[in-house]
Amino acid sequence: MSSPRGGDKEGGRDGERQIHVLAVDDSSVDRAVIAKLLRSSKYRVTAVDSAKKALELLGTEPNVNMIITDYSMPEMTGYELLKRVKESPTLREIPVVIMSSENDPDKINRCLEEGAEDFLLKPVRPSDVSRLCGRMRS
């Protein structure tokens, strides 16, 4: 059972390199939903509740094929996380998807300009997740 706070891991199958997605959202509800959506597509998911925890994890765990993050988070936003990832020589190849409940074209453009792979409007649906499937880092 996944924990609503902090980190939550699900191990990959033996001998199989499962695609590993890092989900970042300060809302426990949204974290549970996005994790489930991703796991239903057979991805291994680690869900954390802050950009800070995401960066800590990325520092120790190199095998992340995609980051999917909420935009509005206290302390460090998803946008700031995106910038940090794209500025890092070791992390910049990881595709970053931004989620937001606000359909703000300026916000969307800013994220895409900063190198976001995609922008998903919340609440996120299975069809949103399926369109990400070809865009994981291999």
Add this chain to the structure above:
Amino acid sequence: MELGSLQRRYIDFTSALFREGFLDNQYTQLQQLQDESNPEFVLEVVTLFFEDSEKLLDELSRTLDQQVVDYKKVDAHVHQLKGSSASIGAQRVKNVCMAFRNCCEERNQEGCLRCLQQVRQEYFLVKSKLETLFRLEKQILAAGGSVPVLW
């Protein structure tokens, strides 16, 4: 109550929830995600929603009760509540949150207090309905039946 009646009651009750706008398609999406690997998924997410919302409602009361209201803080809480209610398909709660955000923008304390009362009402209504729904599901399963699929 025998299985058939329970199942019929479940169907009627669920249909009414959607018809009356308490729940929207997002709730259905969550039901569709539930499977044998996570048979309590909807209950888990909805429970998180209950915990989260009650915390936010308390925070909202506290913040609106201040001599000088911090509308930015109020708005941030309402934004969170709007987000999580949208994520589970609690449509009426979400809709009141939208009106609530307008009152925040206008720095309208009276309006905000009215909205708080409304959102609290809608929240407790949907909570009670969802609890009934989960109870019915449990009863159906206990009677050896399967929960009707309405989609």
